[in-house]
Amino acid sequence: MAPRSAGKTAESSDKVGVICRALRRAIIEQALEPGAKLPEDSLGERFGVSRTIARHALGQLAAEGLVELRRNRIAVVATPSWQEARDAFDIRIELERLVVRQLAGKLTKAQIATLNAHVDAEDGARDGTDAVSIRLATEFHILLAQMTNSPILVRYVSEVAYRCCLTLSLYSRPHSSECAINEHRGIIAALVKGDEAKVMSLMHSHLDSVANRALVAPTPQRGRDLLDILAPYADEGESERVVKMPKVVRAR
Amino acid sequence: MAPRSAGKTAESSDKVGVICRALRRAIIEQALEPGAKLPEDSLGERFGVSRTIARHALGQLAAEGLVELRRNRIAVVATPSWQEARDAFDIRIELERLVVRQLAGKLTKAQIATLNAHVDAEDGARDGTDAVSIRLATEFHILLAQMTNSPILVRYVSEVAYRCCLTLSLYSRPHSSECAINEHRGIIAALVKGDEAKVMSLMHSHLDSVANRALVAPTPQRGRDLLDILAPYADEGESERVVKMPKVVRAR
DNA sequence: GGCCGCCAAACTGCATGCAATTCAGGCGAT
DNA sequence: ATCGCCTGAATTGCATGCAGTTTGGCGGCC
Structure with a gap:
């Protein structure tokens, strides 16, 4: 019965797992390109669940590094440097x-x-x-x-x-x-x-x-569109020169 | 000190992150032993948030393998074999x-x-x-x-x-x-x-x-999970301590 | 006395509602 | 024409409510 080391830690709970698997697959098959937006309600609607569940799934995928979660912003497919x-x-x-x-x-x-x-x-x-x-x-x-x-x-x-x-x-x-x-x-x-x-x-x-x-070209300018790559990493920690950030909330 | 705000994947969102860090620390300091129950309600109450958030935090920790999530059951601190x-x-x-x-x-x-x-x-x-x-x-x-x-x-x-x-x-x-x-x-x-x-x-x-x-080898046999799982509970025997521990401490 | 089934309490699974924040685009000023 | 501001729509953050499941205990039956 209980398949012992089935390794089901979290996501297999139920619908969350379904969404996770679907998104993972979509991402690795490039149906969802890096930077693609993943709004909670669209996801929920698509899979016939509420935002709560979609949100939870996004949380799991973020923990795996496949999506990026920014506070108060739409989640996007991760764009690794x-x-x-x-x-x-x-x-x-x-x-x-x-x-x-x-x-x-x-x-x-x-x-x-x-x-x-x-x-x-x-x-x-x-x-x-x-x-x-x-x-x-x-x-x-x-x-x-x-x-x-x-x-x-x-x-x-x-x-x-x-x-x-x-x-x-x-x-x-x-x-x-x-x-x-x-x-x-x-x-x-x-x-x-x-x-x-x-x-x-x-x-x-x-x-x-x-x-x-x-992984071609060590030159950092090689990405598809630099714009997307820069967007999520716009504020990298320490040695950042403040170009223009007049009153942007500095995210604590 | 600003320890390089890298690694912002998920949990740093807000309250979820706070709960995760607190639980992680409690777990590694053995304030929470393996097998300890983690009801969403109690967690939420303890941290002043709703079950939704506590649940999300548990999801993250489960993804890290620190807690075990069983469907429709109280989450527990993981008990690795x-x-x-x-x-x-x-x-x-x-x-x-x-x-x-x-x-x-x-x-x-x-x-x-x-x-x-x-x-x-x-x-x-x-x-x-x-x-x-x-x-x-x-x-x-x-x-x-x-x-x-x-x-x-x-x-x-x-x-x-x-x-x-x-x-x-x-x-x-x-x-x-x-x-x-x-x-x-x-x-x-x-x-x-x-x-x-x-x-x-x-x-x-x-x-x-x-x-x-x-890691002192428990038995030469592997796959003796039951023994391992029982270990933290099997306090009976030589200790005259109160065996009865029916309710979770409830931390109030 | 021990075992089994029933029942209430506890807890989770999930959806929905409301407040707060961000985003998009139009409008006026320079 | 460009930049900045302002406003409505979109979207997230979070709490709460309800339904379904598990738990643990009580009483009945053997």
Whole structure:
């Protein structure tokens, strides 16, 4: 009955979970671009719930870093800076190395079959939209994390993978997913073989190459539209020169 | 002091943030033990807000893994299994290695002073309660994370550190904090010297020793959740204390 | 005496209402 | 024409109310 480590911490409560999942998916499939507005009542109306619930869902997603919540302002899909994107990938690399280290040589036949099936699905979706193949690629990594049976690891890998997904829509260009698929197959093979060092290095280089392919140009002016990027970060803490802020409330 | 207003994701909204911080602190100082009930009403009354806000705060804390939310049931302070505690420490080790790797040799004088001051504070609090010294020790690690200027890293390190704190109250015995303080000093020294490899290994062994000192294996078997869950309640037996504790303290 | 079912209290799930704040755009002054 | 101000509409912040669920205890039945 009670599925023990089902890892359901919060959001699975009910409708909140539904909205969270829907929004997450919409975000990582780029149906909702970074900076897109998410008014509470529109959301509530769309999902047939009240603002209270929509609000709660937005709170959860904000905790995951997928949306940005500014006081008294409409919530928007998060717009990570380039540096934050880079940081997210760094963290992701460490976490996923941990995943495959725990998994090397310990996969059951059923798990191997599941993984292979998923990669096949990725393959089959190659003629679909980019958005879908990006989502599938991300889900492959989450699938791996789930096999560790460590709810915490699952949560962190999921979150950071989603965040990376989000940055892909900001800083990347047409995504060549074929190599990623092959790299996924390679990782599965190394996992089955149980070569811990090999699979860790494979995962490292896989993610690193994705990051490098995705995150172009260290020049900060490379974003789609600078306007959106600057807006939410207009007041960065310390070394900010006050250009013109006559009587703006300084947010305490 | 204005500790860099970064990391404004959600909770800093207003009252929700206040409640979150208060509860977090109460939890890591073990004023609230794992399993303690957190009814929305009482919380709201205690903090002078409505259930809506208390509920939202609980949602955030649940997302961080500090409280457990069961549908239609009173929220409780999370009770991680032994395995989850171990997993949390594993993740923490990787994350904090990342922190010190980024920080090695890059600390400003001001940052070094801040760190030293904090360790001095830890030292000064040695004759205080265990709870306080545990909190201070945890905050040292969070301080380090903040110096990376990576909001994501700060968030993850904070969360996982709090979780580890939580497990300490479950599985640890009288905590000898002096060695921890010395290890903290050692880490600062290595950071200043800029020896990346050394500081990573120091941090690794520091956390590993904390984990090993704290997590005494309950049973060689894993998956014995029930035992762990019962532990905090199973006060019966040798203690002649009042077993009867039917109602939650109600904090009035 | 012990067990089972019923019932009231407690609590959560969710929607709605009201006040406060922000946003958009029009109007007048420079 | 540009900038600043002012006002109505949009939107959030929060409290409260009602309905559904769980809890815990009381009384009846075996």
